[in-house]
Amino acid sequence: MHGNIVNASRVLMGDSLGFHILILMFGLTLPILCIWFEYLSKKRNDEKLLNLAKLWSKVMTILVIAGVMSGTVVALQFSLVWPGILKFGGQVIGLPFLFESYAFIIEAVFLALYMYTWNKEKISRNLHMFFGSMVVLGGTLSAFCITTVNAWMNLPKGFDIVGGKLENIQVWKAMFSDTAIIEFAHSMLGYYLAVIMVMASIYAIKLRKERVIDRQRSVNFFVVKKMIILSGILILLSIITGSISAKYLANNEPIKLAQIEAVTKSGAHSSYVFGGILDSNGKLVGPRIVIPNALSLLVGESPNTFVKGLDVVPLSNRPPSYIHSLFDIKMTMVGILSLVIFVFIYGVYKKSKFILKDNYLKILILVGFFGLVIVELGWMLTEIGRQPWAINGYLKTQDAITKTNNITSYGYIFPFFFVILFIVTYLAVRRVTRDPKGN
Amino acid sequence: MYSGLVLFLIPVSIYILLFIYETYLSFKKALRKDHKRNYVEATWEMTHTLLIISLILLFVFYSRSLNELSSAIFAPIFIAGTLLLIRGILYTYIFYVVKKTYSKYLDWLFFFTHLFTLVFLSIVTFKVIQFVINSHPIANTNFLPYFIPGEILTLALILGPMYFIYRIKE
Numbered sequence: 001m002h003g004n005i006v007n008a009s010r011v012l013m014g015d016s017l018g019f020h021i022l023i024l025m026f027g028l029t030l031p032i033l034c035i036w037f038e039y040l041s042k043k044r045n046d047e048k049l050l051n052l053a054k055l056w057s058k059v060m061t062i063l064v065i066a067g068v069m070s071g072t073v074v075a076l077q078f079s080l081v082w083p084g085i086l087k088f089g090g091q092v093i094g095l096p097f098l099f100e101s102y103a104f105i106i107e108a109v110f111l112a113l114y115m116y117t118w119n120k121e122k123i124s125r126n127l128h129m130f131f132g133s134m135v136v137l138g139g140t141l142s143a144f145c146i147t148t149v150n151a152w153m154n155l156p157k158g159f160d161i162v163g164g165k166l167e168n169i170q171v172w173k174a175m176f177s178d179t180a181i182i183e184f185a186h187s188m189l190g191y192y193l194a195v196i197m198v199m200a201s202i203y204a205i206k207l208r209k210e211r212v213i214d215r216q217r218s219v220n221f222f223v224v225k226k227m228i229i230l231s232g233i234l235i236l237l238s239i240i241t242g243s244i245s246a247k248y249l250a251n252n253e254p255i256k257l258a259q260i261e262a263v264t265k266s267g268a269h270s271s272y273v274f275g276g277i278l279d280s281n282g283k284l285v286g287p288r289i290v291i292p293n294a295l296s297l298l299v300g301e302s303p304n305t306f307v308k309g310l311d312v313v314p315l316s317n318r319p320p321s322y323i324h325s326l327f328d329i330k331m332t333m334v335g336i337l338s339l340v341i342f343v344f345i346y347g348v349y350k351k352s353k354f355i356l357k358d359n360y361l362k363i364l365i366l367v368g369f370f371g372l373v374i375v376e377l378g379w380m381l382t383e384i385g386r387q388p389w390a391i392n393g394y395l396k397t398q399d400a401i402t403k404t405n406n407i408t409s410y411g412y413i414f415p416f417f418f419v420i421l422f423i424v425t426y427l428a429v430r431r432v433t434r435d436p437k438g439n
Numbered sequence: 440m441y442s443g444l445v446l447f448l449i450p451v452s453i454y455i456l457l458f459i460y461e462t463y464l465s466f467k468k469a470l471r472k473d474h475k476r477n478y479v480e481a482t483w484e485m486t487h488t489l490l491i492i493s494l495i496l497l498f499v500f501y502s503r504s505l506n507e508l509s510s511a512i513f514a515p516i517f518i519a520g521t522l523l524l525i526r527g528i529l530y531t532y533i534f535y536v537v538k539k540t541y542s543k544y545l546d547w548l549f550f551f552t553h554l555f556t557l558v559f560l561s562i563v564t565f566k567v568i569q570f571v572i573n574s575h576p577i578a579n580t581n582f583l584p585y586f587i588p589g590e591i592l593t594l595a596l597i598l599g600p601m602y603f604i605y606r607i608k609e
Binding site for chain 1: 466487488489491492494495496498499500502503504505506508509510511512513517519521523524525526527529530531532535536578581584585586589590592593596600601603604
């Protein structure tokens, strides 16, 4: 019975976070794009670019409505369904929650100000862009604070346990850990990349539908080109943060890394394994590609680097084996996305016409949505990879759950309404984006 | 012990007051025979940040008694959360999706989600007060030295813009 409650609660939290992450990705990236479009419109004296900024700021507002609702539900679920987490660590990691609320209100107030002052003559373009920058600042700080909480759950710091009680609490040390910085940098790059690629897809759709003689002169192509070049830079930066994350995992969360990379035995000369499935006994089976020494090289820059394997922990203390497959799916999608992006950039550099052809645009449109899935998979790997712990090494997930079993009775109401909210939000965004002036 | 309660009660009371006004507007809208959009604008969604702040303050300050607190408020707060979600769906649908006409039942449903959210949030507030008075939970006051300067800084940043927004609102 308890197992059912744990699973139901995990599904419920996962659904809510999955939805909320989708919304917040846009909430963090769209303000930056709006300011950028506004800046470009000023620089080039181009009304079309200003309309783009207005249009996407309107979309931003609709997403804030959905985000506030989903954020409220996530806050409720985190506290009410998993009271054990805050009961154990609230004294240590409560501070980022409080700061997050400040950051959130700064974001909301300046978003209102940004939206209200679009057409005010007394507000200069620079001041308006400053309001937008404050939205970016509020959103980024908010994301940082929440990521620090997750990072702390992955690697709890800033306290000692003396006689079963938390002592020597250092709230700043808990908040500003290396884990937090790495997680924050990698996830933010992922959010930006995902949304920018969605934008590229949307404008590639518009470009395909547009009846123009020369697609290269179209404002839609201008947007696609800018978005893809930006994505190329973000991909390169993500590769750097990704490799830092792998090194961090090897040192601090070796079991998560071992399960993700299917490292069954500890030792040097560890291979990178793509494919295969870990069976219920932790044995790697099925067709796979093995690159000798690659994992040791990745985490320690030497084939002699020792990598901890799954053999150091009993089966009951390992994360679910399917995360290796999830990681393979994620890396395949990252590979395809990177290929499409860099082929496009090559096409722009060579002034080649093939990037304007319908077939290439179709691929771009499809692949453009991969980023959203990649981010969701990344968070799934982080969260599922920490199992069976809610707070790594201190509190098991099954012990963090609420003592009431009401959750199995009516918890599924939320996923149901999230689906409806998603559909309605999509319809609202679609309606707004069909108006070229963003009115 | 009561510091956490006071910090929770300030934003939640302001939120409830503002939400009463929204409820009144949604009632007026439901009474109208036409579909004129006389309701608060999207920027008022920023008032909902007050609810999130209230909840965060409550759960962070009383984290050590969260099992007992969550049992005390579980049902009403889950219902209030669900109603807010339905309100969000209706709000987006009525003001951003439909073009001209829609069933007046939606306006009434919109009003009732406000009304019942108000009822259940008031129950939650009452139960929290009751819990703190009867159970004497320990508040995490170690955050206050960071929390209060942060609050002053945030208020300094937002009060000017908020005044400006409400001054220029029609």
